[in-house]
Each structure stands twice: as structure tokens, then as C-alpha cells.
Amino acid sequence: MHSRTDTIQSSAEALRYPWENHPGPDQVVEVMPGVLWVRLKLPFRLNHVNIYLLADGEGWTMVDSGFGNEESIAAWTALFEGPLAHIKVTRLIVTHSHPDHVGLAGWIVERFSCPLHMSQVEYLQSVYHQNRGTEERRNAQRLFFRRHGMDENLTDKLLGRGQDYLKRVSILPPSYRRISHGDEISIGTRRFKVITGGGHALDQVMLYCAADKLFLSADQVLSKISPNVSVWAVEPGSIWPHWRASPPRCPMTSSCCPATACRFTD
Numbered sequence: 571m572h573s574r575t576d577t578i579q580s581s582a583e584a585l586r587y588p589w590e591n592h593p594g595p596d597q598v599v600e601v602m603p604g605v606l607w608v609r610l611k612l613p614f615r616l617n618h619v620n621i622y623l624l625a626d627g628e629g630w631t632m633v634d635s636g637f638g639n640e641e642s643i644a645a646w647t648a649l650f651e652g653p654l655a656h657i658k659v660t661r662l663i664v665t666h667s668h669p670d671h672v673g674l675a676g677w678i679v680e681r682f683s684c685p686l687h688m689s690q691v692e693y694l695q696s697v698y699h700q701n702r703g704t705e706e707r708r709n710a711q712r713l714f715f716r717r718h719g720m721d722e723n724l725t726d727k728l729l730g731r732g733q734d735y736l737k738r739v740s741i742l743p744p745s746y747r748r749i750s751h752g753d754e755i756s757i758g759t760r761r762f763k764v765i766t767g768g769g770h771a772l773d774q775v776m777l778y779c780a781a782d783k784l785f786l787s788a789d790q791v792l793s794k795i796s797p798n799v800s801v802w803a804v805e806p807g808s809i810w811p812h813w814r815a816s817p818p819r820c821p822m823t824s825s826c827c828p829a830t831a832c833r834f835t836d
């Protein structure tokens with residue numbers, strides 16, 4: 571009988587990583603027909619985010635937009651003038667409100683005049699983040715951090731970092747189209763089921779195509795690392811029940827495309 575450790579090891583060994591190298595900043599990789607993979611740099615320890623483009627009739631659906639800084643805009647501009655010159659983005663789906671995903675939504679929507687699709691909670695969370703920099707909110711966060719034992723110096727650093735959200739996102743489009751858990755959407759010839767999960771974000775969108783066993787997992791299921799699950803001052807109760815509630819929604823899959831390197835299972 572296998573021990574728990576054996577089970578975990580054998581599960582990990584079952585994963586295959588079909589690409590030895592990730593795409594460089596000026597490159598695009600075709601994951602499967604009609605699914606393109608782009609990787610943009612991030613100025614964090616987690617140093618990249620994966621973006622996927624799905625063939626969608628005459629156009630393409632982009633899943634996530636990248637971090638809202640000048641370097642990402644320069645990277646996209648080079649790609650749209652280079653290997654993606656033939657691409658017209660006709661729909662943008664943003665999985666959640668973190669700045670490496672929603673950061674350039676406004677820029678992409680304006681460049682291609684395409685609609686933005688998000689879950690209602692994640693869109694409203696983005697609106698909240700863009701407008702939360704009031705003194706009252708900063709004081710509430712300061713009290714929350716100090717109550718949990720954080721020293722003054724680290725509290726100041728974290729509060730300063732949190733306000734950077736406004737510098738990391740382009741202006742959010744003033745309207746969006748709602749996608750919800752359980753929706754079925756057509757993207758080109760593929761049918762995707764919309765799955766949402768809590769824990770890492772409030773209502774993060776994932777897409778699953780059963781016919782191709784293709785799962786775009788965003789930050790909910792990552793490769794080699796576990797997602798960040800944080801408790802914030804605005805909701806100081808435990809967030810774990812939300813996280814525990816979400817994994818059973820994830821489908822069994824043979825091809826998983828997370829926000830870090832692509833992974834395959836046997």
C-alpha cells in the first residue's frame with residue numbers, strides 16, 4: 571500500500587513538461603493548433619506570467635493581459651509588430667483582478683476595440699482596487715497588520731507596496747461582459763466551460779475544453795509552486811474554506827496551461 575508521500579511523489583512523477591524552454595520575450599509558442607503561448611516578464615520574484623491566445627474565427631481571444639508597466643507595453647508592441655502581426659484580438663478574457671492579469675486590460679481593449687469579459691466579482695474587485703487608496707482604508711490596513719504582530723517598518727513597506735496597484739494597471743475599461751461559473755462559451759471551434767474558484771482570488775475564472783482536455787487554470791493551479799492564498803484586512807476571517815471549496819471544481823485534464831510554465835499529465 572502506498573504511503574501519502576508515495577502517492578504525492580507518483581502524482582508529481584506523472585507530470586510531463588513538454589517544452590524544455592519557455593518562449594522568449596519576442597517569441598510565441600503554439601501549444602496545440604489554435605492555442606498560442608506568450609510569456610511576459612514580471613518585476614517580482616515570481617518573474618513571469620503566461621498569456622494564451624485562442625483562435626476565435628476571424629480573430630483571437632486573449633486570456634489575460636499582462637502587468638501594467640512600460641516594459642510589458644514594449645513587449646506586446648514588439649510581438650504585435652512581429653510574430654503576432656497577423657493577429658487581431660476580438661475578445662479579452664481576464665481571469666482575475668491581480669495586476670499581472672488585469673494590468674493592461676484597458677490598453678488591449680483600446681488598441682483592438684474589443685470587449686472585456688470577466689466575472690462580476692473580479693471586475694468589481696478591480697474597480698475597488700483602483701479606488702481604494704483613501705486614508706481611512708490605509709489606516710484600517712495598518713491596524714490589521716499591527717494587530718497580527720507586524721512591526722512598524724514592515725507595515726510601512728507593505729502599505730507603500732499595496733498602493734502601487736494604481737501604477738500597475740492601465741485604466742480599467744468602464745464596462746465589461748460578465749462570465750460566470752457554469753457558463754459554456756464558444757471560442758472558435760472549441761467549447762469551453764467556465765469554472766471559477768476562490769482562495770487565490772475571490773472568483774478566479776478558469777476555462778476547460780473537454781473535447782481537447784485543455785485546461786486554462788490561471789493562478790488557481792500552478793506549475794511547481796502553490797498559489798498565494800492570503801488573508802486581507804478587508805476580510806479578516808479565514809479564507810481557507812473558500813480555497814478548499816474550489817479544487818474539486820477543477821477537472822481532470824491531460825493538458826494544463828497555468829500562469830506559469832505549461833504542464834501535461836500522462
Ligand SMILES: [Zn+2]
Pocket residue numbers: 666668770771789
Ligand atoms: Zn493572481
